[in-house]
Amino acid sequence: MTNHPLAGRPAPRSMLIDVPALVSAYYTEEATGKVSFGTSGHRGSSTSGTFNEPLIAAIAQAICEYRLQNGITGPLFLGVDTHALSEPAYRTAVEVLAGNGVQLRLHDRREYTPTPVISFLILEQNRRRQGPPADGIVITPSHNPPEDGGFKYNPPQGGPADVDITAWIQARANAIKDEHPEAIKRLPYRKALQAETTAFMDFITPFVDALDEVVDMxxxxxxxxxxxxxxxxxxxxxxxxxxxxxxxxxxxxxxxxxxxxxxxxxxxxxxxxxxxxxxxxxxxxxxxxxxxxxxxxxxxxxxxxxxxxxxxxxxxxxxxxxxxxxxxxxxxxxxxxxxxxxxxxxxxxxxxxxxxxxxxxxxxxxxxxxxxxxxxxxxxxxxxxxxxxxxxxxxxxxxxxxxxxxxxxxxxxxxxxxxxxxxxxxxxxxxxxxxxxGATFYNRVDTPITEAEKAVLKRLEPGSIDAGHVAGIAVQKVLTRAPGNDAPIGGVKVVLEDGSWFAIRPSGTEPKMKVYIESFGGEALWERIYAEALPLVFSRSR
Missing domain, CATH: 3.40.120.10 (Alpha-D-Glucose-1,6-Bisphosphate, subunit A, domain 3)
Structure with a gap:
């Protein structure tokens, strides 16, 4: 839990990314990684072979094929953020989407587009029911470091794609990248922008004008x-x-x-x-x-x-x-x-x-x-x-x-x-x-995770945790599935009698383990729970 000595201070120039090298690697380095959709789409970096043009083109092609198979032939709203790899990935996506004849909708003046705006535009289009359903893509790794890129798909319901959709896109994209790159249809970027199926529109004004429908402006x-x-x-x-x-x-x-x-x-x-x-x-x-x-x-x-x-x-x-x-x-x-x-x-x-x-x-x-x-x-x-x-x-x-x-x-x-x-x-x-x-003390700690620890978390069941007490407080329940929808949580949550709890799960977007703890007994109890949580899960559950 010790912070870096420069935490909260300006980054030294030596820590800044080399943008030309990062973008060059996007086009020239081999895409050695696999397409992997976590909780928020695929993320990676060009220098590690996990966010390169062949990989992004394969994802875009897989989305085009998913749309066609499921009758999603309305407009696709494409958004992009300010990360260095977002621009080259945007160009790749435009080329492939236009090459597949997708009714592509781009922000005029080549503006950046936030995630909620794409969701809003999809839902507004579909609410009017003027033709086939619309969907969208947002090119972003969210809050990840500057060297990362991200690519996520929002189907016609406007939000993040469910696991069955991302599993299909992931499998098909990996097959295209590794076995059938010839399946990718694309147009040169300039021609893609001029295609009859590509249109530009103002994404900002409709969103801004509707804000008072949700907040009392x-x-x-x-x-x-x-x-x-x-x-x-x-x-x-x-x-x-x-x-x-x-x-x-x-x-x-x-x-x-x-x-x-x-x-x-x-x-x-x-x-x-x-x-x-x-x-x-x-x-x-x-x-x-x-x-x-x-x-x-x-x-x-x-x-x-x-x-x-x-x-x-x-x-x-x-x-x-x-x-x-x-x-x-x-x-x-x-x-x-x-x-x-x-x-x-x-x-x-x-x-x-x-x-x-x-x-x-x-x-x-x-x-x-x-x-x-x-x-x-x-x-x-x-x-x-x-x-x-x-x-x-x-x-x-x-x-x-x-x-x-x-x-x-x-x-x-x-x-x-x-x-x-x-x-x-x-x-x-x-x-x-x-x-x-009452007051709570809540904190999350991120730690490295081994393949063995991932395997333990994956196979956990409530009976895997055999403990009557944690930090001297009786265990009330052990959860490996969520109470609201009975979906697996990908780890474990242990709830104590006083309302305190801890949860451990692997990250869906980064190679780390996340340990969440909330204490109704202040920081001292939090520390006691933290000291016992990992040994409890990774010793008694093997």
């Missing part, structure tokens, strides 16, 4: 709040000025620049450049400015995550999720009373207590926003949120907004909360939620 404007925004060099960087103008907000973008090296980013806790808006180290620049604003926030490069900065500093993501749920359930009068609240099972138990106190039903699922998509789409879920600072909720009238994580609405909601209550979200958490439900 009149209240935010009326309160006259001074708002600070750091886009962290991400894809939503050119959205904030139109939002401020459209709704009359006193909003200051403190960093209006993009740079594929992300040289302006303070180093994260482990000493890497990572655009993680839930990290106090990555958000150090905005935190230092907190005194200039009533409320401030940042987003990751594809704008599907949020980081809320109050006068006291960066809010813990779990704390803000709890406050957002508490506020929304009491201030959305047009929402049905039978709506459930979705959370991943590694999110804070404070959410459980807030939801129960307000007489609502909890829907607890494994990690991955895809588990919330159908509920948000049909309006049976009011809210879906992940501990990693990603969430979305319904429009004010109870209809679907987006079915992917939305960093715009979660941050603007913080301003609405402050405007309507007169209190900042951190004050509400401290003075209301903790007072009513």
């Amino acid at each position: 009149d209240a935010v404007r009326g309160a006259g709040l001074k708002i600070g925004v750091d886009p962290l060099g991400g894809s939503g960087i050119h959205y904030w000025a139109p939002i401020a103008e459209r709704y009359g907000l006193n909003l200051d973008v403190v960093n209006a620049h993009t740079d594929p090296t992300f040289a302006f980013m303070p180093l994260d806790g482990d000493g890497k450049i990572r655009m993680d808006c839930s990290s106090p180290y990555a958000m150090a620049n905005l935190i230092a400015m907190a005194g200039r604003f009533d409320i401030a926030w940042g987003n990751d490069p594809d704008f599907d995550r949020h980081g809320i900065v109050c006068s006291s500093g960066l809010m813990n993501p779990n704390h803000y999720l709890s406050v957002a749920i508490w506020y929304l359930l009491q201030n959305r009068s047009r929402w049905r009373k039978d709506l459930a609240v979705g959370k991943t099972l590694v999110s804070s138990s404070m959410i459980d207590r807030v939801v129960a106190a307000l007489g609502r039903r909890l829907y607890e699922v494994p990690v991955g926003f895809k588990w919330f998509v159908s509920g948000l789409l049909d309006g049976s879920l009011a809210f879906g949120g992940e501990e990693s600072a990603g969430a979305a909720f319904l429009r004010r009238d109870g209809s679907v907004w987006v079915t992917d994580k939305d960093g715009f609405c979660m941050t603007l909601l913080a301003a609405e909360i402050m405007a309507r209550t007169g209190r900042s979200p951190d004050e509400i958490y401290r003075d209301k939620l903790v007072a009513d439900h």
Whole structure:
């Protein structure tokens, strides 16, 4: 748990990526890796052979074939973020999609496009039911370091593709790359842009104009709040000025620049450049400015995550999720009373207590926003949120907004909360939620993982953990499947009698193991649980 000595400080020039070398490797290095869709699409790097042109072309071709087989012949909205590898992958995707005759929709002026905007455009197109269903692709590795690239598919339901879809695309893409590269159809980039099936449109205005259908922008404007925004060099960087103008907000973008090296980013806790808006180290620049604003926030490069900065500093993501749920359930009068609240099972138990106190039903699922998509789409879920600072909720009238994580609405909601209550979200958490439900100490630790440890986690069953107590507290239950949908969690969660718990699972996007612990007995109990958790799982479960 020791932080890097440069955590929260500017990155030395020696740590910055060599953009020309990275892009060159995309085109020239052999794609030795396999296509692998984790919780948020395929991710990799060109220098490691896991994000190179043959691999990306194979994924794009596989998506084209999946669409054709499933009658998805409407427009495909293509989004891209600001990572260095996103531009070459975008060009490859355009060539292959156009080569397959896909009705391609691109942002005019070659603007970057955030993940929630792609989800919004898909759903708006399909809501009008004007022709065959639409879908989308977002080229982004989210908050990953600058050397990484990412590629994810959103089918017609607007959110992340479910496991059955990604499994098919993954298998077909690997077969194309390794055995049938001749199956890839493509046009040269210029011809692809000029193809009859390619069209350009304004992605910004429709999204910005609809924001007041999900957030009370009149209240935010009326309160006259001074708002600070750091886009962290991400894809939503050119959205904030139109939002401020459209709704009359006193909003200051403190960093209006993009740079594929992300040289302006303070180093994260482990000493890497990572655009993680839930990290106090990555958000150090905005935190230092907190005194200039009533409320401030940042987003990751594809704008599907949020980081809320109050006068006291960066809010813990779990704390803000709890406050957002508490506020929304009491201030959305047009929402049905039978709506459930979705959370991943590694999110804070404070959410459980807030939801129960307000007489609502909890829907607890494994990690991955895809588990919330159908509920948000049909309006049976009011809210879906992940501990990693990603969430979305319904429009004010109870209809679907987006079915992917939305960093715009979660941050603007913080301003609405402050405007309507007169209190900042951190004050509400401290003075209301903790007072009513008790204080928790929550932290996640990421550690390296071996193949043997992956195998142990994969075969775990509730009976694999034979322990009556952890840290001197009785074990209440052991979970290897989520209570909300009975889906496997890919690891284990152990819940103790006092409400404390720990969970261990392999990362779906990086070669590491994630250990989540929440204590209702302060940091000291957290440390005791941490000391016992890994030995318990990896000794008694072998």
